[in-house]
Amino acid sequence: GPVIKSVPYVVQPEQIRPGIANYYATAIADGFDFASILVKTREGRPIKIESNKEAPDYGSANARVHASVLSMYDTKRIQLPKIKGEDSSWDELKRAVLSDLDLLSKKQDKVVLLTQTFASPTTNKLIKDLVTKFPNIEHITLDTVPSNYAVESFQAAYGFKGLVDYDFSQSDFIVSIDADFLGDWQGGGYDSKYVSNRVPDGKTGNGKMSKHIQFEANMTLTGANADIRVPATPTEQKKILSYINSAVKGLKSKVKLSPEHKKSANFVADRIRKFGSKAVIVSGLDDRNVQDLILDLNNHIKSQAIENSARLTRTQSGNEVDVFLKELLGGKISGLITVGVNPIYSLPEGEKILEAVKNLEFSLSFSMKEDETSSVCKYIAAVPHYLESWGDYEFKEGHYFLAQPTIRPLFNTMQFQDFVLSIMGSSKDYYSTIKAFWNQNILNGKSWNKILHDGFYKKSKKEKLKFNPKKNIVLDKDFNIDNESDMELVLYTKTGMGDGQQANNPWLQEFPDPITRVTWDNYMTISSFDANRIGLKNLNVADGALNGSFAKISDGESTLKVPVVIQPGQAKGSVGLALGYGRKLGIQEEMQTGVNAFVFFKSFKKNQRVKVELTDGFHEFACTQLQNTLMGRGDIIKETTLEVFNTKDKEYWNPIPKVSKNHIETAVTS
Secondary structure (H helix, E strand, O other): OOOOOOOOOOOOOOOOEOOEEEEEEEEEEEOOOOOEEEEEEOOOEEEEEOOOOOOOOOOOHHHHHHHHHHHOOOEEEEOOOOEEOOOOOOOHHHHHHHHHHHHHHHOOOOEEEOOOOOOHHHHHHHHHHOOOOOOOOEEEOOOOOOOOOHHHHHHHHHHOOEOOOOOOHOOOOEEEEEOOOOHHHHOOHHHHHHOOOOEEEEEOOOOOOEEEEEEEEEOOHHHHHEEEEOOOOOOHHHHHHHHHHHHHOOOOOOOOOOHHHHHHHHHHHHHHHHHHHHHEEEEOOOOHHHHHHHHHHHOOOOOOOOOOOOOOOOOOOOOHHHHHHHHHHHOOOOEEEEEEEOHHHOOOOOHHHHHHOOOOOOOEEOOEEEOOHHHHEEEEEOOHHHHHEEEEEEEEEOOEEOOOOOOOOOOOOOHHHHHHHHHHOOOHHHHHHHHHHHHHHHOOOOOHHHHHOOOOEEOOOOOOOOOOOOOOOHHHHHOOOOOOOOOEEEEEEOOEEOOOOOOOHHHHOOOOOOOOOOEEEOOEEEEEHHHHHOOOEEEOOOOOOOEEEEEEEEEOOEEEEEEEEEOOOOOOHHHHEEEEEOOOOOOOOHHOOOOHHHHHHHOOOOOOEEEEEEEEEEEEEOOOOOOOOOOOOOOOOOOHHHHHHHHHHHHHHHHEEEEEEOOEEEEEOO
């Protein structure tokens, strides 16, 4: 056999013991998921992510955070910087970038710095310093799946960008209108406080638990856990909210509801009036008036669930991105720097953006992979994985978190912040900059080493959020439907795939959706009623597969062919489709699954009107828990005639069962 050499330590680090794990507290902030976590390492290699249960907030790790350890070992990662597609060095890249920036600054040509939400006080200061040095640079935030309408409402009501943080443990009556807060709504992380008031305490004899009612179109994790779930299309949800608001405030409503929805709305209004401040209502509808109304209604009942500290993990708002796209496509921008975003993939105008970026005088992408955006940029700055990086964050007002490397960088990479410090002529690295900033602005004499060890620091906040009410909020104008034959599309993110930035992670591709049980695909969910009307089918075949018809979805500009899953609980007149799939670059061929639903994500609204038609073909889903099939053993006794038995091959009358393996029919021989 091969000779395997074992090389012992010359000087063994005293903190490393073979077979004994070490744990580091750090944080993830990739623009979609934000959490304080513990990283389990063995012999200096991260092997497992766990929740940081000591953190007062953001201490729970979801499926994507747990799986992110595998992304560090991704073979598709860029291993060094590149210039025009060719391998380069950091010194060459810095010289070239600085030369281009100086030239564009002298000409006063506009450069856009397009980034994710960092929620990092030190990074935000560095970006301000960069813009001060190069005044022609404009910083714009792009959240892949934003909460921009909620952010705009919050900013108008409270005076700064953020999101209301809800403590569901303080509510005895919870109303959710299309807010999947046990999933990814506004970044998630609400589950622990929600559950704490949903489990009767047998030790104390307190059998009290909160009541939860959910109005939604797609079947979600939150809806599946609700006491009462009412299927409703987004348009119907707006009507229900308008009716509830009028009923709670004692106003007359002109909204017409179906008998079922009216009964549910009256029940909710009665309970809100009964519970008062112990009630709360939330919504995930992408509509500024809806979000204004939610804030106003919760303020009206003085809901105790609204926390005094705002969430800072989503900051895209206004029409900044729309203006940027108009200028980019109109040739008014000379340079683009992207950090933590992939606009060519995640924006509906992706193909137009691709051509525009190719024609830019200057383009620089800070990326871990040659994805749809970085692959067409002039410069690629290879960045490390978050488990190889330093960082500081303020996910929530007064709630600070530190990120530290758990392993030396595997490749020749550099953090965006270190690159900025370098081209600005600073002799400090990012770690030193974070430490100096914290000692000066955050710690107030507290121990840096202890907070680095714990991973978090909570600062008390004395000032209360001051609500500035908005008058004359009207939803009725949104109730007009142009074409009754249209369906309402509800875009969503899956528990496993999220926004798609970890699409090359096989753990997440294999992860069964907790509602449909399907892996490796996105698909259109539809109600049985609408499926029968259109002619769409699902078949559980004897070889263990779930097969589904293909449907054509069109919004008048874009068309996609997608397989169909008939989903119990889907609201009539609505269909669902997951974002995050359809990636083609920066991932292995086997991971290039599904369709890119971002083409329908117009104006950053999850709800769009579409036409759905049956089209040719059937799709074989990789679906778990199909116990109702016999895997080809449906015919226990084979029956044939003597003539066939004597004249035909046995394969004719006793065929070997076949199952689908990698979409290839394979004989079951064992």
